[in-house]
Amino acid sequence: MDRVPPGQILTERFPILTYGEEPEVSPEEWRFTLRGLVQEPLTLTYEALLALPQVDLTRDFHCVTRWSRLDVAWRGVRVRDLLEQARPRPEAVAARVESYGGYTTNLLLEDLLKEDVLLAHTLFGQPLPRERGGPVRLVVPHLYAWKSAKWVRTIELLDHLELGFWERMGYHWRGDPWREERFQEGPIPAASLRFRKRYIKT
Template structure:
């Protein structure tokens, strides 16, 4: 087993999905170059199957209710980190400002740098999901997705898209970058949904 990784202690085993090992560090895994996005340049767009498309500046996002989230973080590459502390805007608080059309079924998450990932509507609209701009009390570092990152703690971490710039609501599922390239369309770590069949 590589240094800095370890098997969960007995009291933590029920928190660690099958096939995962723990780390106290926070590895950085990214495909492609890391975008340089400054908070003042952020425009967060809501589009697709909504009654009215909207765009939020950084200032507008910071004016929304702010929340904290402590959640375990599971990477598809088989490492997990327990009790990661995020702060930001709950997805449900943002969605109070958005009226979805009845045909909305899924969402494609768009990021600076061109990355996309998909979620079913039911996986997005959960109490714990957050648009995070702080990690352990500090601004989310660029390598970890700053200035703004989506956190969807019940799925593998590639669904917690870095450098997020918008949500496009769809009437049907559309696969994102890793899903098109062989990753599972949903990514439940407890079912080991790592790759498509």
Template sequence: MKWFLGKKSTPIEKRPDGRDRLPPGQHLTRKWPVLTFESTPSSLPSDWRFRVSGLVENPLELTWEEFLQLPHTTVTADFHCVTLWSRYNNTWEGIHIREILQRVRPLPEAQYVMAHCWTGYTTNIPLTALDDDDVLIALKHDGKPLTPEHGGPVRLIVPKLYGYKSAKWLDGFEFMEHDKPGFWETRGYHNSGDPWKEERYW
């Protein structure tokens, strides 16, 4: 079995866990399509704060300048959109999620996280999915600052899930004991969003 990109074909690549690198139903693109329900904000709000609340030992609130002072890291990962396209080898630069988790120290009963955005968008993620090696809060993509249409200047990246879980225009997390759906999840998108299970819609 092969996948096709243009006129060339290449055997399907495998992930370290044995699953196909390209999830079922997806096609590869070298472009980076823009898909957003909300109006794209022109800039970061002047009163932006990164806030972490809920079931944590140390609630957190940082200004933009304080947020930028956190240690930065780089992650290269594939991106899979629920609308059937995937883009390989995206290089993201930003703050690793564990820089946040180490500071706030989630309580044992915290099992889920709601990502909040200054546009009002929300998306829910199990803490076990958020706390992973390739998850970060991105400030750059492929060496350039994130543009507003792609969630800039700050967005969440969770490569193992469909892109609607990688919230654009991020401004915080809420740690919860019980799961509850976010913006798209209440509108029919799957609550989990695993591309390899094709969890697109309820």
């Protein structure tokens, strides 16, 4: 199977694209919160994140600006494991992700529940550098890279789809590279989304 989605160009480089200033957050200052429509909200420090079961993951990375980098090696914690702790409520179908610096993006809960979605703190065996979203970023390898929010601080579960920064600017509400979902051309799903898959117990 071809690993490069349609419209993408393979590169050995790993470009850095950031809108606005890069926030400066030390590992000691970093906090992550999983909240919203969950039964057990949780907050993690960097130290607590490192104490959780870790996953080494190598996946391809696809940017909406049409470059793809193969075999990017991450280490971190599965978001699915955190969701199992937090126990999403039955009405939760989507999430609003917020970063230090104010960047936001939206995701479906079923996308967050995929096994290769991480809170990543390590890239190619080294602590994640600031310009790559360190100390911790979200990695959602099956969607375009703008969904993999750098400097992640909050995931809030919702009963509706709330568009993030680039989505409000016209980017696609989901961003599947294999379907070339770069820009929104059709209707956005209504607030009554109810197609959640039951991956975890609630």
